[in-house]
Amino acid sequence: MEIKDKVVVVTGGAAGIGFAMCRRFAAAGAKVVVADIQGVDEAVQALKAAGGVAAGRVCDVSQESDVVALMQHVVDTFGGIDVAVANAGILRDGLLLKVDKETKKVASVLTLEQWQRVIDVNLTGVFLTGREAARQMVNRGRPGVIILMSSISKEGNFGQTNYSAAKAGVAALGVTWSKELARFRIRVNVIAPGFIGTPMVLKDMKPEALEAVKKQIPVGRLGDPDEIAHAAHFIIENDLLTGSCIAVTGGMRL
Numbered sequence: 001m002e003i004k005d006k007v008v009v010v011t012g013g014a015a016g017i018g019f020a021m022c023r024r025f026a027a028a029g030a031k032v033v034v035a036d037i038q039g040v041d042e043a044v045q046a047l048k049a050a051g052g053v054a055a056g057r058v059c060d061v062s063q064e065s066d067v068v069a070l071m072q073h074v075v076d077t078f079g080g081i082d083v084a085v086a087n088a089g090i091l092r093d094g095l096l097l098k099v100d101k102e103t104k105k106v107a108s109v110l111t112l113e114q115w116q117r118v119i120d121v122n123l124t125g126v127f128l129t130g131r132e133a134a135r136q137m138v139n140r141g142r143p144g145v146i147i148l149m150s151s152i153s154k155e156g157n158f159g160q161t162n163y164s165a166a167k168a169g170v171a172a173l174g175v176t177w178s179k180e181l182a183r184f185r186i187r188v189n190v191i192a193p194g195f196i197g198t199p200m201v202l203k204d205m206k207p208e209a210l211e212a213v214k215k216q217i218p219v220g221r222l223g224d225p226d227e228i229a230h231a232a233h234f235i236i237e238n239d240l241l242t243g244s245c246i247a248v249t250g251g252m253r254l
Contacts, residue, residue, distance in 0.1 A: 001143070001236055003236050005030070005031070006030050007030070007078040008031070008082065010032065011070075013035055013040075013043060015039055016196075020225035021232050022054070024226060024232075025083075026047045027051075027052065033054070034054060034056040037059070037060050055078070057074075062120040071135070075140075080137075080140050081133055083145045083236055084133030085149070089149065090118060091163060092114040093159050093163065094162075095110065096109065110162070119165070123170060127173065130188070146187070147236075148190045150167045151163070151167040155253075156254065174188050175245075191248060193228050194247070195217065196224070201222070
């Protein structure tokens with residue numbers, strides 16, 4: 001699919017990887033809709049200032065009504081949806097159990113709130129985004145591309161019970177939907193980034209932990225958000241690609 005003049009919606013699109021995608025797609029001539037819980041107006045203004053065509057919508061992807069309204073807004077604004085990127089995500093890291101060194105007893109646990117909030121945004125939010133984008137594509141009889149954002153952590157990562165479970169689920173959604181939606185000419189693919197230099201990673205990780213991670217990456221550095229955006233651009237333009245999970249990790253494996 002040639003991206004020029006296509007309508008693309010990106011959740012979590014106001015910052016980090018999401019904004020890098022919006023910026024790349026707009027520069028390639030797409031009509032971009034930025035969806036996020038904050039920073040939407042600023043992101044849209046930046047895209048327009050660079051010569052892009054853009055609109056925005058505040059959206060909490062964990063809320064069904066928000067996602068339904070988002071996709072209807074995209075259709076009302078630009079006449080349809082060609083590409084949807086389910087990028088919105090959060091971190092609430094923590095060990096399953098923390099044990100007191102002296103008593104050898106469990107002192108605390110990963111809370112249900114920590115678990116549920118990540119599942120709500122990172123898995124349920126992806127489900128709702130993909131479902132509603134596909135609904136609009138099918139109802140208008142136009143082919144489309146859906147890109148889901150998983151992670152290297154889908155294989156299971158220390159301290160990320162909730163995040164790893166959600167990202168593994170996202171990878172499974174990509175395979176399932178690619179089979180179900182192919183008959184409607186909708187392709188579905190997944191990107192699994194490694195450690196990328198986004199505000200979320202740089203802010204939440206301690207400097208010593210960040211340096212330790214870099215040593216595990218064969219290319220010797222964090223990824224750049226635009227490198228993930230480049231992968232998404234490739235997915236959109238390669239019409240044979242569906243049901244795939246592309247790992248963009250610098251060679252790192254957990």
